[in-house]
Amino acid sequence: MKFTEDHEWLKTEGDVVIVGITEHASEQLGDVVFVELPDVGDTVEKGDEICVIESVKAASDILAPLGGEIVAINEDLADNPGLVNEDPLGKAWFFKMKLTDASALDGFMDEAAYKDFIG
């Protein structure tokens, strides 16, 4: 698993990357009440705002960690946004994307580096 400075985790599964947010991010957000997901087939560029997470407190964006095409979204989050708090690293994945350039993944932090990053 790799981690971004925006507190996302990335897991490769064949030629696609699964994206979610870290436990740290989910704690910071507080209770999540709504998740707005992208559409399957959307083409995104690195840094695009592609998901919105609404917590009781505020709305926050999830940015595309890399460029690519959205190939799947987690429909369970629509009915049960609380999954983001319960199981951020597992059941609460947000979307899967096929990367334009798979080698770009190498630049991200591993778990130890991410732990250092969040202090």
Place this chain on the structure above:
Amino acid sequence: MSELKRTPLYDLHVELGAKMVPFAGYEMPVQYPLGVMKEHLHTRAKAGLFDVSHMGQVIVPGEDAAEAFEALVPVSLMGLKEGRQRYAMFTDENGGILDDLMVANRGDHLFVVVNAACKEDDIAHMRAHLESVEELTDRALLALQGPAAEGVLEALVPGTAKMRFMDVGVYNWNGAELWISRSGYTGEDGYEISVPADRAVEFARKLLADEAVEPIGLGARDSLRLEAGLCLYGHDIDTTTTPVEGNIAWAIQKVRRKGGEREGGFPGADRILSELENGPSRLRLGLRPEGRAPMREGVEIFAEAEGGDPIGRVTSGGFGPSIEAPMAMAYLPAGTEEGTTVYGEVRGKRLPAKVVPMPFRPATYKR
């Protein structure tokens, strides 16, 4: 930002694990480890303890204080019996709202509680119009809210269970003089308790020692008051909104209205009395967005799913943990009927919302 003030309970908040944030010039707890959602639900199920010491506590002495105070508010204070409290608002010459407040008749004086962000202006405003105004800086203010509040407080301060909604009284707790009102801002039964600052932590710990009581932060305070359909000054009401537009005209008693015994005589009376007679052009109304996406402050409201100019704007909105759905307040044209579908533009998309009566969740006050 200039230095932030702390309430007498600051160290206790930190000890309890609160996340502290700047709010109205104070460092205040926004949430405790329980989290906003559970704090909200706990208050509705049992009892929540809130530190509201940042609010202003003011004494206006004198037997004739009520008469003089009526020149500042559209509310009947001469008709307020001793031992009772009433909701009021300071208005300006244009009929706008300078602040909303609570006023209690305590016999030879009025006890007034005002919002933290407005308190300096409020006190200056009162001093300019009233003979004597004493700001109290040596008292903390706690709110104990929820169905278990009555039992918890009665066990510590006997006699408080028999208070009715909006009663006020002075009670003794281990030598500390408590000023208690049966009121609050969550839609729950409960109390607000003014306690000497040097006894505040001790008293708060006593309340928290009861297993029914959890400390609750500003996050849940906001979702609780929103579910209860209550205004937040600076958001739902301000100097650009009159009490009639703000849908708080219920707080204006007959004697201060047209034809009443003490008609008018408060700032902005012309406009406010005329709006009471003829209706305002817009009104604060409740909205229930149809999906799960909250419509927050600033979301523009449209009559149609496409095209047209906005007909209003959300002033407070969020997710209601007890109603398990989003809710919002917005100013809409006054004729807008309940049941009408309007559209809020959230991140470029127009989402349907129904105009509904408030509160979003019925209040449980002890009448």
